[in-house]
Amino acid sequence: MALVGRALLVLALLVCVYGIVASLYGARTGRQGWVDSGRRSVYALSGVAVIAFAILVGAFLRNDFSYNVVAQASSTTTPTAYKAAAVWSTQQGSLLLWILLLSFWSSLILFLSRRRAREIAPYATAILLGFGLFFTTLTTFFANPFATTSNPPTEGTGLDPLLRHTTMMMHPPLLYSGYTMLTIPFAFAVAALITKRTGAEWIALTRRFALAAWLCLGVGIMLGARWSYVELGWGGYWAWDPVENAALIPWLLATAFLHSIMIQEKRGMLRVWNMSLILATGCSAIVGTFLVRSGILSSIHAFVSDPTLNISFVALIGILVAGSVFLVIWRRPLLRSEARLDSLLSREAVFLFQNMVLVALALVVFWITFFPLISEAITGTRVSVGPPAFEPFVVPLALILVLLAGVGPILAWRRVTLAGLRRSFAFPGAVGIGALAVLLSTVGTVHLFAVVLFVCSSFVLAVVVQEFWRGVRARHAMAGESPPVAVVALVRRNRRRYGGYIVHAGLAVLLVGVAASTSFKHSRYATLRPGQSAAIGGYTIKYVRPTVAASSQRISLGAVLQVYKGSQRVARLQSAYEMYPSQDPSLGPIGRFFSGSTDSHIGLNSGPLRDIWTDVDPCAGGGSSSCLGPLQPQINRANAQMEKALTEIGKLPAAEQRRLLSSSSPLWAARNARIVKILSLYTRHPWPVTFLMIVSPLVMWLWIGGLIMVCGALISLRPALALSRVRARAADFVSSGRGARGLPVREPA
C-alpha cells in the first residue's frame, strides 16, 4: 500500500493546486460553480489525507518495517496504542498529521460558512489550500512517509521511550490542531483584507476557531508540562525549551486577540491592531511548526535538522510576514476605528493594556528563544540561554497580567463612575489586602514573587466570586431563582462572559500552584544504600529495597522507598530506571539489552498540599566509569558465551539454523534467563544508588487550574446555540415587519 500512499500524496498536491486555481478563478469571475469546486477541493484534500494517514497507521500497526518510518520509530515490542502514536513521532508522519488536521479544520470552517462570507471565503479557501500545498510538497518530495526499503529489517528501532506516555499520545495532535486552527482566522483575515471586507463577518466566522485553537494549544502545553513532570526525570514542568516556547508564543498572541476582538465587535475599535494580531498569531503558528521541524534550536522535542525543510519554512515565513505587513499597510484606510476610548476607567481600556502586556510577553519569549540564533548571526558564537534569561522579564509582566485578569471583569464597558469602581473593588481589594497581611506575617518578604502572585491570584478569585454572586443576586431579584438554578442560568445565557471569568479563575489557581511549587520547593540528591534515609522538606525518605523487572519491552532497576513525617509513614514510593534494548549488534546479544534508550519511572505521591517526587539513578552510584559498573563483568561474560553459541549455530545447515533461531527456540529462553540472572545481582548485592528527591507544595493546583481553564474555555466555546436562537428570533422580528422590535427588550426592574 506504500505505492497508494505515495500516489495519494501526489493527488493531494494536485488537489491543492486545482483548488487554489478554481477558488481564485471563481472569486475573480463571480462564477459560483468554480468557488464551490474550490471548496470541495478542501473536502477532497481532507478525504485523501485521511486515507493516506490510515495507510500509514496500518503499516505501523502491522509492523511493516519495509516503511522507513516504521523501522525508525516502531518495533514488534512497542505496545499497540504507542504504535499508532508513533506515526507523529517521525518528521514525515507528523507532517502528514499536519495536512490531515489542516484539511479537517479547513473543511469544517468552509462547510459552516458555505452560505456566508461569499466574497471572503474563496480567497480564504485559496490561502488554506496554499498551506496545504506547502505541506503536501514537503511530504511528497522531501519527507515522504511512504518511502520504503527493499531490504526491511526484522525488527524496528522502537519508539523513543520518553514518548511512551499517555500524554505524549495526545500532546502533538493537540498542538498541531492549535497551529492548524490558527491558520483559519489568519486565512480569513487575509481574505478580508484582499476583498476589502474588513467588517464584522470574518470575525464572527472565525472567532470560535481562534478560541478552539487557544484551547488546543493550552491543553497541549499543559499535557507537555505534565509529561515533563512525570517522565523526564528532572522534577520540573516548564524549562523554557524552544519548542515549548514555540507553542506559548501563539497562545499568548491568541489570548490577546480573543480579548481585543471583543473591543472591535462592540466598539468598532482597534481594527489595525486586531488584524495585525491575528496575522502575527498565524505567522507564529508556522514559526512554531518550523521550530519543531527544523531542529535549529537545541530541544528535546525537535526533529533532526533538515536543510531543505529549513529553507522551505524560512521562505514560507518570509512570504507570510512580508505579505501580512503589506496587506495591513495597503488596507489601512479601511481599518480606521469607528470610535474612541470613552474612558480609561473602562473594560476596553484594561483589555488594551492587557493586550500590550501579552504582546510584550510574546516578544520577550520570542527574542530570548531566538537569541542563540541571533547572537550566532551577529557574532559568530551561539550563546545558550536558559530559564534565568526569561525570569527577569517574564515575572513582572506575568504579575501585571494576573492583576489585569482581576481588574478587567470588575469594570463595565465604555465607562465606570468612581463610586461604582469603589463598590466593585471593595470586596476583592479587601481579600487581596487580607491575603497580603496573612502572607507577610507567615512567609515574610523572602519569597516576594510568590507573595505578590498569591495576593494577585486571591484578588482575581475574589473578583470572579463577586461577579458570580452579583449575577446570581440579579437573577434572584429578577426571577426569584434559587442560587444553584441562577448560577446555571447565568452561565447558560452569558457563556462567553462567565466562561471567561472561569478561565481567569483557573489562571489564578494555576499561578498559585506555579508560585508555590517554584518558591517553596525542596530538592536534593542523596546517594543511599538499602536501609539508609535522607531528610527533605520535613519528611524522611527511606530506601527500603532495590527492585528489578524484565519484560519483552524493557528491563528496569528500581527502588522501593518509604516516606515518613516524624515517625508516621505517609507514603510508599516506587521509582525505576528503565532500559530499552538497542538494535546495535556491536553491543553484543546480551549487552544490547542494557545499552539502549533509557527513561525514568518516577515515584510520585501527589496531594492537594504537596507532592513528594523521587527518581532513582542506579548508574551514578555504581562506583565505576561504566553506568552499570557492577553488572558489566557479568554482561561481558554472557555476551561472549552467547556469541559463541551463535557462531556454533552459524556453522550448521540452513534448516537447522532456522530451527534453532526460531522465536520458540530454547536459545532465546536461555538468553532471557541469563538477563534476569544478571539483573538479580542488583537485588542480591545492591550498590549505593542516587536519588533525586523533591517536595513541592501545591503542584496539584497547577493541574487543577489548567482543568478549570479548559472548563471555562469549553463553556465559552458553546454560545453557538444561544446565538443562533438570537439570530433566528431577530430574523423573525425583522421579517415580520415589526420594525425595531428586533431589539432586546428590557426586563422589568
Next chain:
Amino acid sequence: MEFLIFLAILAAVVVFVTRPLWRPLAETTKSEPAPSEATDVADLEAARDAKFREIRDAELDHRTGKLSQEDFELIDRSLRAEAVQILRDLDRVRGAPARPEDPEAAAHADRIPSGAERLPSP
C-alpha cells in the same frame, strides 16, 4: 490491486470536486443573491448580533452594580440607537421598508409593547 484502489480514489475525487461545474450557470446565479449584497447582509447581521450582545452586557453590568443608573441609561440609549441604525441598514440592503426615522422612537424602541418571546437576558 493497488493501482485499482488508487484509480477508484482518483475517480471519486475528480467527480466530487468537479461536480459543481456540471451545474448550468443559470442555476447558481438565479437562486442566490449576488456575493456583494450577501456579504453586506452578513456583515450587518454580525454587527447586529454584536450590538444585541452589547445591549445585554450593558444591562447585565447595570444589574450587577457595575454601571450606575445614569451611566446605564446613557449607554443603553446610545446602544439602542446604534442597533436601530444597523437594523435600518439591514432593511435597506435587503430592500425591505425603512424603519422609523424618528430618533426618539428609535431611542425608546425597547418600550414597544411585545408579546413575543424575549431575547436572552441576564
